[in-house]
Amino acid sequence: MPPRTEAHAEQQPAAVAVGKATPAAEVEPPGKVQVTVGGAEEAGSEGEDDDDDFDWGAAKHIFVLSNAGKPVFSLSGDEQRLSTLMSLIQGMLSLCADCDNGDEMESISAGSRRFVFLKRGNLVLVGVSSSLVETASGDEGGEGGEGTGKEEDEAAAAAAAPECESFMRLQLEYLYASILFLLTSKVQGIFLKSPGYDLRGLLGGADTSLRGIIELAEPSRGRGRMLAGGVETVWMDPAIRSRVARNLQAAQTASAPSGALYAVWLCGEKLVALAQPRAPSHHLSSRDLLLLVNYVATQPALRNAESWTPVCFPRFQKTGYLYAYIGFLEDPPSSTLPRPPPQGNADQNSPPAQHSDATAGTGSIADENEGRRGGSASADGGTQSNGSGSRSIERDSGTEAGGAAGDSCVILVSVESSSEQFQAFRRTRSALESRFRSALGTHWDRYLGSGAELEREGILTKFCTQMKALHFHYCLRGKQGGAPCVTQCLSSPFVDHELASNPAAQHRVWGYYTRAALRVRRGSCQEGRVFCRRRFEGNNGYFGGGGGDGRGSGSPAEEGNGASEEELATALFESDPVHSLAYEVGDEHTVVSLFGKRDGGAGGGGRWVSSSSAGTGRLGGGDELHVCFPSSVSPEDAYKAAVRLTAIVRRDRDWLFLTGTGAAK
Incomplete structure (x- = not known):
């Protein structure tokens, strides 16, 4: 298979990518979209409704559609009003698939935009990345004015380049995994029976979760998590975290009738502790955990009630559901008290301990917190709740714990969906809440309160x-x-x-x-x-x-x-x-x-x-x-x-x- 050459260069029809990319000067914004595949040109007009509802000036767009061209999801605009654009995309993909060489369209580079395609069964995911910087040479349509050196041209091209194809494809794979998280891979069978099925009815209000997983690629929400394929964690005294983890592990195995497959404690979008089976084949994948964190963070209704939700971890088993109990913990009354100023500022005056040359003059977190360990009591205590209620239970607002739900929640995942398991998890959450408060003591507000992120x-x-x-x-x-x-x-x-x-x-x-x-x-x-x-x-x-x-x-x-x-x-x-x-x-x-x-x-x-x-x-x-x-x-x-x-x-x-x-x- 011949390799793909640089963008805007002619390529052989048998290449994985598009045969020929349209030069920047030939691209006309949304009135017409022109693309060349294997030397054959296809042009399509877009409806006025699409133009009015679609912001071509945005840096990124992502669509999901079925093989029949039925819209499923759009990052911006109403996907129903973009049906003409979706049909055009589906037609382009079909044209490439009908070629004798059996190639699939992977990407198109057209001026300052890059289109990346990902086909998964009967679903097609499309990512469009645009340059954040307009090219100076595009105004004249030439290759640069006189006196423009090669280095300046390369720097301008790098600054004006859209997001790289590899990272755009990574975002599409995460988006597809998020769809499986909600619907499992059996969603593909729906299209085999009914190719024109409207999948938006099954997704319901889950658009926020799909948008949330895409936002993980943005610097404002922590792009490093998607780049690393990992989760962020709450900073905490390791001795306290160790006690919390032991409590979580004990609750994982003691939640009758079948116990919890996974037990997770989150604070906001950060991980506090995790308990999972010892067998390596049952370990929770980092990406599956990231999908779970994104789901909890993008569903604000979960704060108002204890939830019993079916979820699918694609890397664990993409064909079936597990069942997640999600219960938010109530902040203790002390968390509403004024906080001391952060201890991690650059003007910290505490004397550092002796370190190696590589860290000389930089006091460790442990050194700066040596005198602040008091107040964390033993974690052996705990109370049990009576466990009464249904599978979605409103919170009591007048409990002695302080009332309103905080930012932290306990997630217990089971293979069982019975009501007995749900009641057992309710009792477990109540016991864990008491033991977590005992373990953190007066440090709850410091590590989990409203000002914890500022200190971190x-x-x-x-x-x-x-x-x-x-x-x-x-x-x-x-x-x-x-x-x-x-x-x-x-x-x-x-x-x-x-x-x-x-x-x-x-x-x-x-x-x-x-x-x-x-x-x-x-x-x-x-x-x-x-x-x-x-x-x-x-x-x-x-x-x-x-x-x-x-x-x-x-x-x-x-x-x-x-x-x-x-x-x-x-x-x-x-x-x-x-x-x-x-x-x-x-x-x-x-x-x-x-x-x-x-x-x-x-x-x-x-x-x-x-x-x-x-x-x-x-x-x-x-x-x-x-x-x-x-x-x-x-x-x-x-x-x-x-x-x-x-x-x-x-x-x-x-x-x-x-x-x-x-x-x-």
């Missing part, structure tokens, strides 16, 4: 300012404390005020991180590249020889990650890095990315090792660190600062992440 951001900002960085993103993978753990990540706030208030600049920074993640895995981040399926097959592919079920141990993210052969982009971003270092120097920023490696090489076996042997300091095997500096910082100095930042984060990892004791097995 203050700590991460301090890390940035100590290294003279503008932003960093850290991803923790693999085994922690000798036990497999879900992938976790954290991102600092943007320290620079101008950067913090400029969404386009934030997108560029995250674009650096995305390109670095691609470079170290496949050796290239060319925007025009497409996926070659041969690279994902066999024992040396991105799946690490895990077999047809996709539950092999080749993924660096976690054992039994469950990535299937349909999840090409997901498998790519979760695959083993080939290199340990990537950097990029731009006009405004210098970005350094460090990656931990295994000694078995990409896609192979091997054990996880510290990448100090590969020249990346203390970064653990499978971990990633991306750091953005001002352009005034040289690549050499940026690399040294990134190594020091790695040591600081890993020194405090028990506070910032769930280690072996925070994710009980």
Whole structure:
């Protein structure tokens, strides 16, 4: 299969991508859409209703439609009014599928827009990414004016390029997984019986969850979670987190009649603790956990009642439902009291302890909190509720616990859907609420209250300012404390005020991180590249020889990650890095990315090792660190600062992440 060439270049009809891309000057906004496939041109007019309801100036659009062209979902606009556009898309895909070579359309590059297509059974997902910066040469329709150097042209092209195809495909795969989370893979059977079926009736009010999973790709909602395929965690004293995890594990096994398959404690969109079975084949995938977190965060009605909801974890079993009890905990009365100022500010005056040279002069979180451990009592106590009620029960507003529901919730997942199991989970939640309060004591408000996120951001900002960085993103993978753990990540706030208030600049920074993640895995981040399926097959592919079920141990993210052969982009971003270092120097920023490696090489076996042997300091095997500096910082100095930042984060990892004791097995 011939490789795809750069965007806007002619290609052979047998290529996976579109045969010929339309130059930027020939593209006319929404009045006509012209595309060339294998040398044949097709043009379609769009209705006036579509033009009125569709914002072509937005940076991103995502559609879902059936094979029959029936609209299912649209990120912007009313999908019903976009039916003409959906039919045009379906016609383009059908034209390509009718070719003798059997190719499928993967992507189209047209001027400042890129169209990415993902076909899953009878559903078609389409992502449209547009440039955030208008090209200066587009006004004249030429190739650049006189005196424009090659370097300036390349910089302008990079700034004006739409989102890379690999990351757009990753978003579509997450969106499809979110549909399976709500409806299971049996949704495909509906279209086999009735190709024109309107799926929007089954989705109901779940549009917010589908939009929420797409928003995970935006800097404003934590793009690092989708890039890393992991969850963010609540920062907490490791001794307290250990007691909480033990309580959660005890509740997981004691919830009669069948117990809980998974027990999760969330605060907002962050993970506090997790308990799951010991068998690796039953471990909760990081991506499935992220789908669950997104669902809870985007359904505000869950706060008003205890819910008993069917959910599907695609990597665990995509053909059937599990049943999740979701109950929000009530904040204790102390959480409404005034909070002390954050302790993680850069002007902290507490004397640091003695550390290695890499962390000299940077006091650890443990040092700064040495005198604040009092007030956390034993976690052995607890009360039981009478368990009366139905499967959706309104909250009592006058309880002695404080009344209103807080931001934290307990999720208990079972294979049973009986009312007895629901009642047992109600009693378990009541007991856990009492024990969690006992475990945290006076620290509840500090770690879970309204100002907890400000204190956490203050700590991460301090890390940035100590290294003279503008932003960093850290991803923790693999085994922690000798036990497999879900992938976790954290991102600092943007320290620079101008950067913090400029969404386009934030997108560029995250674009650096995305390109670095691609470079170290496949050796290239060319925007025009497409996926070659041969690279994902066999024992040396991105799946690490895990077999047809996709539950092999080749993924660096976690054992039994469950990535299937349909999840090409997901498998790519979760695959083993080939290199340990990537950097990029731009006009405004210098970005350094460090990656931990295994000694078995990409896609192979091997054990996880510290990448100090590969020249990346203390970064653990499978971990990633991306750091953005001002352009005034040289690549050499940026690399040294990134190594020091790695040591600081890993020194405090028990506070910032769930280690072996925070994710009980």
